[in-house]
Amino acid sequence: MNLIYETDRLFLKVLRPDAAKKVLCFYLDNKELFEKYEAARPENFYTVKYQKSILLCEYNLAVQLSAVRFYVFLKENPDQIIGTVCFRNIAHSIYESCEVGYKFDSRFWHQGYATESLMEGIDIMFGDLKLHRIEACVMPENTPSIRLLESLYFKREGLLRQNARINGKWEDHYLYSLIRP
Numbered sequence: 001m002n003l004i005y006e007t008d009r010l011f012l013k014v015l016r017p018d019a020a021k022k023v024l025c026f027y028l029d030n031k032e033l034f035e036k037y038e039a040a041r042p043e044n045f046y047t048v049k050y051q052k053s054i055l056l057c058e059y060n061l062a063v064q065l066s067a068v069r070f071y072v073f074l075k076e077n078p079d080q081i082i083g084t085v086c087f088r089n090i091a092h093s094i095y096e097s098c099e100v101g102y103k104f105d106s107r108f109w110h111q112g113y114a115t116e117s118l119m120e121g122i123d124i125m126f127g128d129l130k131l132h133r134i135e136a137c138v139m140p141e142n143t144p145s146i147r148l149l150e151s152l153y154f155k156r157e158g159l160l161r162q163n164a165r166i167n168g169k170w171e172d173h174y175l176y177s178l179i180r181p
Contacts, residue, residue, distance in 0.1 A: 065090060122152070140173075
């Protein structure tokens with residue numbers, strides 16, 4: 001697996017700690033949107049120091065092939081992060097599976113960037129890593145995310161009741177999966 005991939009319009013990169021300022025800007029620009037769907041953040045999350053430590057951890061996990069977060073950049077503006085696609089809990093042996101999560105700056109929605117990024121990431125997981133199954137969890141009211149998954153042929157398998165604590169409240173999630181063709 002490589003640390004940088006290229007699609008027609010995008011770069012997908014595993015970043016090192018020296019990119020912490022860019023990552024922090026991405027999270028600050030999208031704070032209100034992202035926090036609706038994610039676990040509570042530590043107090044120091046919105047600091048360069050914290051982002052450096054996370055990037056170092058993510059880089060090491062990518063090298064070990066146990067989790068891979070790709071930060072997404074437009075080729076025409078390779079300095080601004082527009083989204084992330086993360087493949088975590090990568091399991092081999094009898095499972096050959098992982099979970100996928102993603103988030104994109106709302107200024108870049110409805111332009112096909114999330115689809116393009118996810119398609120590339122899926123190709124990497126199924127091709128390079130030889131995984132068999134990719135799972136995604138999505139809150140029932142997150143219609144754009146549901147549409148995205150279904151457009152990529154993920155199948156809804158069921159409802160995970162009170163699956164994750166989001167903003168202090170246990171939230172249900174739909175479980176989706178995609179099996180390698």
